[in-house]
Amino acid sequence: MAISNSYLKSVFEQVQKRNANEPEFLQAVEEVLESLEPVVEAHPEYEEVGLIERLVEPERVIYFRVPWVDDNGKTQVNRGFRVQFNSAIGPYKGGLRFHPSVYQGIIKFLGFEQIFKNSLTGLPIGGGKGGSDFDPKGKSDAEVMRFCQSFMTELCKHIGADTDVPAGDIGVGGREIGYMFGQYKRLRNEFTGVLTGKGLTYGGSLARTEATGYGLCYYTDAMLKANGKSFEGKTVVISGSGNVAIYATEKATALGAKVVALSDSNGYIYDKNGIDLDCVKQLKEVERKRIKEYAATHPDAEYHEGCSGIWTIPCDIALPCATQNEINEESAKALVKNGCFAVGEGANMPSTPEAVAVFQSNGVLFGPAKAANAGGVATSALEMSQNSMRYSWTFEEVDAKLKDIMEGIFEKCDTASKKYGHEGNYVMGANIAGFEKVADSMMAHGIV
Numbered sequence: 001m002a003i004s005n006s007y008l009k010s011v012f013e014q015v016q017k018r019n020a021n022e023p024e025f026l027q028a029v030e031e032v033l034e035s036l037e038p039v040v041e042a043h044p045e046y047e048e049v050g051l052i053e054r055l056v057e058p059e060r061v062i063y064f065r066v067p068w069v070d071d072n073g074k075t076q077v078n079r080g081f082r083v084q085f086n087s088a089i090g091p092y093k094g095g096l097r098f099h100p101s102v103y104q105g106i107i108k109f110l111g112f113e114q115i116f117k118n119s120l121t122g123l124p125i126g127g128g129k130g131g132s133d134f135d136p137k138g139k140s141d142a143e144v145m146r147f148c149q150s151f152m153t154e155l156c157k158h159i160g161a162d163t164d165v166p167a168g169d170i171g172v173g174g175r176e177i178g179y180m181f182g183q184y185k186r187l188r189n190e191f192t193g194v195l196t197g198k199g200l201t202y203g204g205s206l207a208r209t210e211a212t213g214y215g216l217c218y219y220t221d222a223m224l225k226a227n228g229k230s231f232e233g234k235t236v237v238i239s240g241s242g243n244v245a246i247y248a249t250e251k252a253t254a255l256g257a258k259v260v261a262l263s264d265s266n267g268y269i270y271d272k273n274g275i276d277l278d279c280v281k282q283l284k285e286v287e288r289k290r291i292k293e294y295a296a297t298h299p300d301a302e303y304h305e306g307c308s309g310i311w312t313i314p315c316d317i318a319l320p321c322a323t324q325n326e327i328n329e330e331s332a333k334a335l336v337k338n339g340c341f342a343v344g345e346g347a348n349m350p351s352t353p354e355a356v357a358v359f360q361s362n363g364v365l366f367g368p369a370k371a372a373n374a375g376g377v378a379t380s381a382l383e384m385s386q387n388s389m390r391y392s393w394t395f396e397e398v399d400a401k402l403k404d405i406m407e408g409i410f411e412k413c414d415t416a417s418k419k420y421g422h423e424g425n426y427v428m429g430a431n432i433a434g435f436e437k438v439a440d441s442m443m444a445h446g447i448v
C-alpha cells in the first residue's frame, strides 16, 4: 500500500526530507498516514489547520549528556533523550528504553506510536518516549545506579506527575525505575507519581509487571474469539524473554495454549513439552542470564544461535515480544507456510511492512502493536490514578480493568475497520480509532 491522498502525500514527503536519517520513524509515520486516508478525505478541515503536519512533529525533543563513572573509575558518557510528542489528550506518557541501538529516530518512532496507543486505551494520556544508548547488560548494580542517577538529574527538569510520566521499556525494569524514582524524589523533594512501574512498597500498582504480556493475550484472545477461534490447545511461539515475553507466556498458557519457544538477542530455545516458565523467570528476572542456559537443565529442549530461526518453528499463533522489525518478509512467509493463523504484536513494530503485507494477504489475523501491547501503558495510567487517589486496588481489580480495556481496544479497532470499509484490517482500525480522539482534541485546542 502507498499513500495516494495528495495532502497526506505532501506531508509525508516533508517528513522524509526532514527526517531522512531516521528510517524507523519514517516507517511508523508512513503506516499511520496510509491508514488515515479515508478519515482525512472525510475531514477537509484537517488540511486547512495543518493538523497532520502538526501531528508528525514532536511538541518537544530533549537531548542531553549523561556522564557517569564506571567501577574502574573511568568516566563514561551516554546520550539521553525524551521526546514529548503530543499532549492533546493528557500528560505525555511512554517508556524509557536503555539499549545500545537507541538514537533519536528510535525514540521518535516509539513516541509517535505511543500517541495512538495511549488514545486507544480510553485513558487521558498523551504520547512520549525516552531513553539512552546505555547498555545495562554486564553492568554492576552500582554502575546502573550511577547511570540512572545521572540520567534523572537532567530528565527531572522536564517531567512531572501532571506533565510527563515515564515508565520502563527494553532495558528498564523495576531496578532502574527504583533508582530513577529515588533520585527524582531527592532532587525535587516531592513524592509524586512521576514514574510508573514502581515497586509495590513505594506507589507501584499490582499487575503492572504482568500488564503488557497479559494484555497482549487478552487482546489476541478477543481477536481470535471474534473470528471463531481461541488459544485453547494451540501451539504458540513467543520471541524475547524479557518482561513482555514472560508474562505473555504465563497468560497464553493459562488460556490453554502451549508455548514452545522463547529467545533473546543471541538465540532461541525450542521445548516441545512447553516452556518451563519458572525456570525462565529464575534465569531472566533473578540471575540475569542468557536463554541458552535453559537447555542445560531441560534435556528435551534445543538451543539455536540467531534470532530469526524462531519463526521457522511450526505454530498456530505467533507473539513477537522482543524488538522492532524482528519479523521480515521471509520469516512471515515461513510462519504462513507452517500454518500460523494469528499474530499478536507484543513488541513495538516487530513486523516489517513487507511482513504485514504477507500476513494480510494470507488472511492471518493480525493484531498490531499499538493496540495489542497497550496493556502496559493502560495499567501505568491506572497506577497514576491510584497515586493521585493515594490508594491501591487489588491485583484482581487491576487485572479486571486491564482485561476490559483490552477487549474495548479490540472492539474499537474492529468497529473502525468496518466503518471505513476494511473489515478485519486491524492495522487501519487501530490507527483510525487512535487518531480520532487526538484529532478532535487538537481541533478543539486551536493551532498550538
Ligand code: NDP
Pocket: 168, 169, 170, 171, 172, 212, 239, 240, 241, 242, 243, 244, 245, 263, 264, 265, 266, 307, 321, 322, 323, 324, 346, 347, 348, 373, 374, 376, 377
Ligand atoms: P526487556 O528488556 O524486558 O526484554 C527485551 C527482550 O527482547 C529480551 O529478551 C532481549 O534480549 C530481546 N531483544 C531486545 N533487543 C533485541 C534485538 N535487537 N534483537 C533480538 N532480541 C532483542 O523489554 P520488554 O519486554 O519490556 O520489551 C519488549 C518489547 O515490548 C519492546 O519492543 C518494547 O518496546 C515493547 N513494549 C514493552 C512494554 C512494557 O511494558 N515493558 C509496553 C509496550 C511495549 P537480550 O536480553 O539479549 O537483549
